[in-house]
Amino acid sequence: SRLCRGRDFQIHRVLTAFNSAVTGEREILLERYLEGWDELVKFLESLGTVIGFISQEVKGKLGVVRELRRGAPATEEEEEGGDPYRTLRSMMAHELRAGLVDFRRQSLSGCRTLLRLHRALHWLQLFLRAVGRSSAGDSMGALCSVAYNQALAPYHSWLLRQAVGVALVALPDRAEFFRIVCGEEEEEEEKGEREREGRQLLERTVLAITRVYNITQEAYQANGMLDLP
Ligand code: 1Q0
Secondary structure, eight states: OHHHHHTTOOHHHHHHHHHHTBOTTSOBBHHHHHHHHHHHHHHHHHTOGGGHHHHHHHHHHHHHHHHHHHTOOOOTTTGGGOOTTSBHHHHHHHHHHTTOOOSSSOOOOHHHHHHHHHHHHHHHHHHHHHHHHOOTTOOHHHHHHHHHHHHTGGGSOHHHHHHHHHHHTTOOOHHHHHHHHHOOOSSTTHHHHHHHHHHHHHHHHHHHHHHHHHHHHHHHHHTTOTTOO
């Protein structure tokens, strides 16, 4: 069932990954960033087949960045730092230097690929914040689509927006959502406690994601890469 597969997902792993993705020098460690997404994919996969095309899309993007990373030997100038895909900024510098970033057409760069994940992280930030503030009976689909319309829809075709609208109808209700986030409650009386814990964890996760999002946004802005095709 949905719940059994959902047990695999651990929100604290999302929190840990995104927290440890940021270094003291405000660098984003790509491996940690991708690990945060790996955990989010588990959540998506627990939602079943209608959402399937969304988790396929995310897995595809993660695969592209990892593939580029595997295939990129450090150039001489980069030798010192080793892996050019270690951090977001080193990836940007490396891909710009290697001429991999195309500002006019679609290309297969880590920069344009991660930009898609970055926009999706904006959606997630808005959505989770709304979930944290929601009350019993609120529709997850509605919260989701408000965030979607703000953060992602402007970058999607009309056809895709319709498909997303259909997929959102299949979202679990709020109670099940919190069950996935907090784990299953054994006793009815523990429910309130679980929800408080869940909300707290959600809040900390939103903060971690927001920090990663803001630093990433600055880096894209500084390189004039916010609109990469
Ligand atoms: C929880 C429900 C998820 C609802 C997802 C909202 C809408 C997502 C729409 C995704 C459409 C994907 C189809 C392909 C789109 C691409 O064309 C597009 C652009 O790429 P490109 O190469 O064509 O230029 N790709 C994207 O825009 C990437 C979008 C990925 C969206 C992924 C969002 C899913 C995030 C999921 C994490 C959910 C965890 C929530 C709960 C955590 C626990 C508290």
